[in-house]
Amino acid sequence: MARYLEPRLERASRADMRRLQARRVRQQVAHARARSPFYRRKLAGAPTVKTLEDLARLPFTTKDELKDNQAAKPPWGDVLAVPFEDVLRIHMTSATTGRPLAFLDTAEDWYGFYHSYARALHAFGVRKADMVMAAFSYGPWIGYWSGFYAAQDLGCLVFPAGGLSTEQRIDALRTWPITVLGCTPSYALFLAEQAAKKGIDLAKDTKVRITWHTGEPGASIPATKAKIEAAFGSRAYDLPGLTEIAAWGFECDARSGLVHVNEDYCYPEVLDEAGEPVRPGGRGELVFTSLYRKAMPLIRYRTRDVVQLADRRCPCGRTLLALEGGVLARLDDMKKVRGIIVYPRRVEELVRPFSGVDEFQIVFRRHEGLDDIVVRIDPSPALARAECDGLCRQLSEALRVGLGIRVTVEATEPGALPRWDHKARRVKDERTEVPF
Amino acid sequence: MARYLEPRLERASRADMRRLQARRVRQQVAHARARSPFYRRKLAGAPTVKTLEDLARLPFTTKDELKDNQAAKPPWGDVLAVPFEDVLRIHMTSATTGRPLAFLDTAEDWYGFYHSYARALHAFGVRKADMVMAAFSYGPWIGYWSGFYAAQDLGCLVFPAGGLSTEQRIDALRTWPITVLGCTPSYALFLAEQAAKKGIDLAKDTKVRITWHTGEPGASIPATKAKIEAAFGSRAYDLPGLTEIAAWGFECDARSGLVHVNEDYCYPEVLDEAGEPVRPGGRGELVFTSLYRKAMPLIRYRTRDVVQLADRRCPCGRTLLALEGGVLARLDDMKKVRGIIVYPRRVEELVRPFSGVDEFQIVFRRHEGLDDIVVRIDPSPALARAECDGLCRQLSEALRVGLGIRVTVEATEPGALPRWDHKARRVKDERTEVPF
Known part of the structure; x- marks a missing residue:
């Protein structure tokens, strides 16, 4: 069985990949400027893009901009860069709040999305x-x-x-x-x-x-x-992905802890807080320019996902850009508690090793005038009362060490916490949820 | 806008269509004999098929045979005439009783199914x-x-x-x-x-x-x-269709009351009770031989659907075989009441013209030693009591005339009868439903 679905792309030399990316970036930016009313306005006066380096001189696109655009021009705003009749598929981002973002694709766009995904399945x-x-x-x-x-x-x-x-x-x-x-x-x-x-x-x-x-x-x-x-x-x-961009990454069967990026489908930048590219080993926000989607061709789209550029190669032999450990944090999920930054993913990393925890919930609250974190755990029905108390103490200590902040751990009755058949919503921030 | 999606096929001359059908029938029968263990057994000793006339010398295939085959050789029996790895899609017949019938398709089979369906959508x-x-x-x-x-x-x-x-x-x-x-x-x-x-x-x-x-x-x-x-x-x-065969027919925008049959995808026979072809204008059971599906190539499959061959042409200009009024009755739904044959579809034809009826149910029961039909109606909430009583009387009379048998009509409270988000099950036969 062939290890790679598309060896020419998955194992491309850096020079070949950059040539392909540069060509597609040029085409996409030109297409967006010519055909998308949203980008015609947004890129008015921006420099011409001939190289990948030029791309960094274009402004970012944010999800809020897209949402505002769709709200102002319902139902799908005016990013659309193809005639409506050429559109084949519609999908929506999972909205945690407010109206979801609608995303349209032509038949070729849709093929690109699922074909990049097929590369991932093949790699599994x-x-x-x-x-x-x-x-x-x-x-x-x-x-x-x-x-x-x-x-x-x-x-x-x-x-x-x-x-x-x-x-x-x-x-x-x-x-x-x-x-x-x-x-x-x-x-x-x-x-x-x-x-x-x-x-x-x-x-x-x-x-x-x-x-x-x-x-x-x-x-x-x-x-x-x-x-x-x-x-x-x-x-x-x-398989990390983004409605607005692509099924952009995948682990492979080498199971090295790295995520490969489909950088022939979407050009990645990993940028620090100043907007400068990080070096290998560095962490930053992932920014993508779509290289294949013609209906809604996003340019320098801020994913709000924090990733770490790998400084090692995967033994699988793929030369695609690699990230260490997938999406490490979502900026939109970031919480501050008494000056300490806490990401829900980090809490999950610390909770899951305890096999006695069947389900959990993270509550951020204001308690006696101070911000506080409560981790509620739904214990395995097999645990005796004393075992459950011991579990809470151990987990509390693991969270204190791992997060650098004291955390209250409470056990519910077994089965009391909600289960999830779609994306879980394990985080409750009672500090921002106004009770009326 | 073009009226026909595939004019060459939809308006083929009779001679061209029969040539195409004969070629495909030969290929399908040969394929089934060579590759399907089920058909290798079933057609052992049956004559070679060279013409459409020869087809009539092959035995019928029934749904019960397929069900028995899948029960004996779970999960999908041995009709399958391609390697399992070539199969792309699985669907199941909606089982009213017992285990559903699983039906497998290759990528080409699946394309054939939905492409024949696309012809119908285009015709709408x-x-x-x-x-x-x-x-x-x-x-x-x-x-x-x-x-x-x-x-x-x-x-x-x-x-x-x-x-x-x-x-x-x-x-x-x-x-x-x-x-x-x-x-x-x-x-x-x-x-x-x-x-x-x-x-x-x-x-x-x-x-x-x-x-x-x-x-x-x-x-x-x-x-x-x-x-x-x-x-x-x-x-x-x-759009009448059958999981085991195809999206086999469609009305067109001429709205002439005729249903066109995709006879290039499935070769139709309309047979009387003796198994002889009916003439134009005659009614009989529709029997199909699949002309495109390679995974499960059914031959002379009894649909249990009663249809009437048209003896007129549709003004749309299609030359495809036409049926008068779609599926007129399903043999499996046939009920006998005091010697009279009653089809649920006929009851619906008689009930629906009454706009005061929001929903209905047909109950076959044994009442004081005699078979009896009750039609329960869920009246529009807008009706006054007296109007509702009048409605019941009028409907009762319409059913008596239309079915040739006396029918009890009862009104429920508005909203009392079940509504349906899939196929409705409006018929209850209490004579066959054993209460334990």
């Missing part, structure tokens, strides 16, 4: 003979729609799992020879928990050998990944 | 500039999955509506410029009823101009069609 080891279930709602969420098409692109047998309950999905996993499962990390754990309640061991009672995860960073958090892998007796892979 | 007037919502669960039901792909095949913008509640779908119909809606007739009426409850007039408050319907015969029942068209201010079209 998914092949034509696999039977694949993408377990999601089949609503306008691109994350697994594109995964479903990517699996078809590889020639896999796809099982359409919309409208099925969790119980029916577990039943399908046992009835059909499904070897690959895609879903959020939270839903993978929920499936396993529900199966266990019925005495079903997904690791033994199904043929699943690969799971892949997008929508949440879980599969790049070692303890979360290990928990999913144990539950399914399979290998779990992280 | 759907074009590239349309925005299309297929309102179904996105579970393994081929009826609207293939419709979704067919709309994409025409280049339409498709709105993925899985996981959305009826309320969210109504909201989407108002928010986005959706011009085409696909769903079961029952769900179309349910959407309209739910919208009306919230003061929303789908005819005024949406841009829907075409609705199409499969899964139930409703859109070929004039009064049901009229009710849907009034609710949406649009034109409603019937």
